[in-house]
Amino acid sequence: MTAILDDLTLAATVLCAVFALNALFNSIWGRRKLRANPPVITEMVSVLIPARNEALRISPLIRSLLDQRNVPRMEVLVFDDESTDGTADVVLSVAAGDPRVRVLSGGELPPGWQGKTRGCHLLAENADPESQVFVFVDADVELGPTAVAGLVTALRENEGGLVSAHIKQVAVTCAERLVQPAVAWLWTAFLPLRLIQSDRGPKIGALEGWLHVFDREAYRRCGGYAGVSKAVSEDAALGMAFARSGGRLVLAEASEVARGRLYTSWQEIKKGYSKHLCVGVMESRLVMAVIGLLLGVVYLLPPLAALSGSAIGLCGYLLAVFSRVVTARTSGDRVWPDAFLHPLMVLAFLYLLCCSFWLDARGQRSWKGRLVQATEAGEDTSAPVADDERMLAHAR
Numbered sequence: 001m002t003a004i005l006d007d008l009t010l011a012a013t014v015l016c017a018v019f020a021l022n023a024l025f026n027s028i029w030g031r032r033k034l035r036a037n038p039p040v041i042t043e044m045v046s047v048l049i050p051a052r053n054e055a056l057r058i059s060p061l062i063r064s065l066l067d068q069r070n071v072p073r074m075e076v077l078v079f080d081d082e083s084t085d086g087t088a089d090v091v092l093s094v095a096a097g098d099p100r101v102r103v104l105s106g107g108e109l110p111p112g113w114q115g116k117t118r119g120c121h122l123l124a125e126n127a128d129p130e131s132q133v134f135v136f137v138d139a140d141v142e143l144g145p146t147a148v149a150g151l152v153t154a155l156r157e158n159e160g161g162l163v164s165a166h167i168k169q170v171a172v173t174c175a176e177r178l179v180q181p182a183v184a185w186l187w188t189a190f191l192p193l194r195l196i197q198s199d200r201g202p203k204i205g206a207l208e209g210w211l212h213v214f215d216r217e218a219y220r221r222c223g224g225y226a227g228v229s230k231a232v233s234e235d236a237a238l239g240m241a242f243a244r245s246g247g248r249l250v251l252a253e254a255s256e257v258a259r260g261r262l263y264t265s266w267q268e269i270k271k272g273y274s275k276h277l278c279v280g281v282m283e284s285r286l287v288m289a290v291i292g293l294l295l296g297v298v299y300l301l302p303p304l305a306a307l308s309g310s311a312i313g314l315c316g317y318l319l320a321v322f323s324r325v326v327t328a329r330t331s332g333d334r335v336w337p338d339a340f341l342h343p344l345m346v347l348a349f350l351y352l353l354c355c356s357f358w359l360d361a362r363g364q365r366s367w368k369g370r371l372v373q374a375t376e377a378g379e380d381t382s383a384p385v386a387d388d389e390r391m392l393a394h395a396r
Contacts, residue, residue, distance in 0.1 A: 013316030030193030031253035034150035050119030052081035054139035070149035144257035161218025161247030165254035170261035205239025278356035
């Protein structure tokens, strides 16, 4: 038994080394830096914001959009998804009559849609016909004054169809600092970011949902949000659809010009991750179960072995810490002492994964008052779009 554990510890340490090297490579070359002083964008740009009960969070985003530089032709569309907290009124109050800002609203969520996919779809459908660029951004993100111009410049200079932007994850409480770095770390340690941006790379849907920019034609060609209407992890599903359509992906490091605080407490973190983690990437429970098992073996076994005096286990633990350090330095996250608590972050992630599986089995996964219905891998995630669906949204 001891020999088996020693072999597993050695294998886990080797994998820790592989993922640490990948994290280092991605931190240096994986994402493109945005221009500090982007040129003036002459084309029309539509900034599209899905929002449900975001009255306490959306004001900084609207203010930051009104202060954007080098984007003289820009509109801001907010889809108020049956909010009960006055989200639309907050947006209109902050906008103070600025004609660039419009609030759209729709009726009850129809079957075959998730709330966010329906909102993003209707926003794109109601964008200015002259706009050739869609900037999708979540309501809890705040942008620097050159963020939009920098992202559009990255899209055009790299001849891309889609820019997926990595933002700075603001983490204040202990729970946030424990869990939130997992997002950036998982991307940086496990994905071949440089390779998937090449024409010959694997077709992987590397899309971060908080902030991304589409060329309008590329959005239409991949099916847009209507094509992934049922998907719980809509960003991963849309990213995969874009990859299958043959579009050129650009990954951008936007942590210096965009930041967001997704959750503010452990309860919010638990609810937020439980709604989608069990299907995660590829809308597959099996894939997420395998990922959870892999994380547990690779990143928990070495530190446990190190506690019993194993030099190999200590090496594996330090390699994991190293991968966290290089990721944090690139993403603007806190490095010390948080990186040393890496095993606790993995434990927290696995706990949230188990919670998501448990709620899914009981049909109790929900978000902002709505039950979440998940699809399984291989199931068609698109819903039929009614001829008059464009008319569901109206401006206020």
